[in-house]
Amino acid sequence: MIENNTNIKKVVLAYSGGLDTSITIPWLKENYGCEVIAVVGNVGQDNELDGLEEKAIQSGASKIFIEDLTDEFVEEFVFETLKAGAKYEGKYLLGTSFARPVIAKKLVEIAHSEGADAIAHGCTGKGNDQVRFELAVKAFDPDMEIIAPWRTWELKSREDEIEYAKERNIPLPMKEDNIYSEDRNIWHISHEGLDLEFPDTEPDFSKVLKMSVPPEDAPDEPTYISIAFEKGVPVAIDGKKMKGTDIIKTLNKIGGANGIGIDDIVENRLVGMKVRGVYENPGGAILYRxxxxxxxxxxxxDTKHYKDKISIEFANVVYNGKWFSPLRESLSAFVNKTQETVTGDVKLKLYKGNIITAGVTSPYTLYSEEFATFGEDGVYDQNDSQGFVNLYALSTKVQSMMKKKVKESVE
Known part of the structure; x- marks a missing residue:
């Protein structure tokens, strides 16, 4: 048993049923002699939730909570980030990043209601999730003890974990020859490990993909869809009003069938290393576009160009685990102000991994055919541009005159 931890009598564990958290239950009991309560945050993992209650109890948990957080996740985290247009390093749609804070918030709530002494998670010491979970926990309870077994236990690899599980008759959640590290929710699936650790290797999509088909296997005919937004939030597909979770589920099916939203990314983790992963975001890719x-x-x-800068910072803040921070809240306040007129309908053509614009309308459109036309118009006097160009070019002209004067004096 780990020394100096006799005060830890009850632990709430962020539980997924995956390899890491499956072995964490017996490890906590063996090393802390404590009661373990498993908490599952349902953020749209679908069939990954099947059998978790029985499995957690068999693994040694005293009880398990399976909390449906999907609507809260979509409405308060996913759509807030979508409105910001935030993509980490220009590609990653933050599927894992913004799921951790909503789960951690619930962990603290249950830890308080159950009188737990500590919260535990199965995140590795190499990853970003340890930061995301722990910053969120500290935001709601700065004094809560946090246990991170990966930072202290003797297991050094997934192979070690598998052996540990076998010795304790814990069922493995995957085939041993296909142990990609995966994270799934309603927004995405991430895949890491195995052959994906080598950037020079093309992924074998027959083994990797779960939400999407490879683009070359998508239908030969395009699929058209129309998405309606109100103040930056998607509210309908093809004229049918839906709640947020149903919109994402519907677009995941449509997008996945058309090979949409497959991203092979090498990203810079917060801890300093580069990692490679394959992400599936069919519905997310459609909504962002x-x-x-x-x-x-x-x-x-002016607003669009400045918002582009804010989007980068917003993505960094979310990726780095600072969802519950004054900066993120302030950025969201700016973003929400920009979204007051982002209402309208967008028509898209989906074809073999491509998202193609097929039309857009809005009652708040700033596009004017009269001003933009190459034909004759009665609203724009092209002679007015002469004075504008002269003033706009003034600093360039003065700089050039100075250089010419200096050159002549030297000669």
Whole structure:
């Protein structure tokens, strides 16, 4: 038993039923002599939730809570990030990043209600999730003890974990020859490990993909869809009003069938290393693209260009685990102000992994055919541009005159 931890009598564990958390239950009991309560945050893992209650109890948990957080996750985390247009390093749609805070919030709530002495998680010491979980826990209870077995136990690899599980008759949640490290929720699936650790290797999509088909296997005919937004939030597909979770589920099916949203990324983790992963975001990719198209006609140039900068910072804040921070809240306040007129309909054509614009309308459109036309118009006097160009070019002209004067004096 680990010394100096006799005060830990009851632990709430962030439990997924995967390899890491499956072996964490017996490890905590063996090393702390404590009661373990498993908590599952349902953020749309679908069939991954099947059998978790029985498995957790068999593994040694005294009880298990399976909390449905999907609506809260989508409405308060996913759509807040979508409105910001935030993509980490320009590609990653933050599927794991913003799921951790909502789960951690629930962990603290249950730890308080159950009188737990500590919260535990199965995140590795190499990853970002340890930061995301722990910052969120500290935001709601700065004094809560946090246990991270990966930082202290003797197990050094997934192979060691498998052996540990076998010795204790804990059923493995995957085939031993296909042990990608995966995270799934309603927004995405991430895949890491095995052959994906080598950036020079093309992924074998027959083994990797679960939500999408490879683009070359998508239908030969395009699929058209229309998405309606109100103040930056998607509210309907093809004219049918839906709640957020149903919109994402529907677009996941449509997008997945068309090979949409498959990203092979090498990203920079917060801890300093580069890692490679394959992400599936069929519904997310569609919503991001539709939202970008709608903003192109509803945001003025200055606001759009400044929001692009905010989007980068927003993504960094979320990726680095600071969802519950004054900065994220302040960024969201700016973003929500920009979304007041981001209302309208976007039509898209989906074809073999491509998302193609097929039309966009909005009652708040700033696009004017009269001003933009190459034909004759009665609203724009092209002679006015002469004075504008002269003033706009003034600093360039003065700089050039100075250089010419210096050159002549030297000669």
């Amino acid at each position: 539709a939202h970008e198209i709608l903003e192109s006609i509803t945001l003025d140039g």
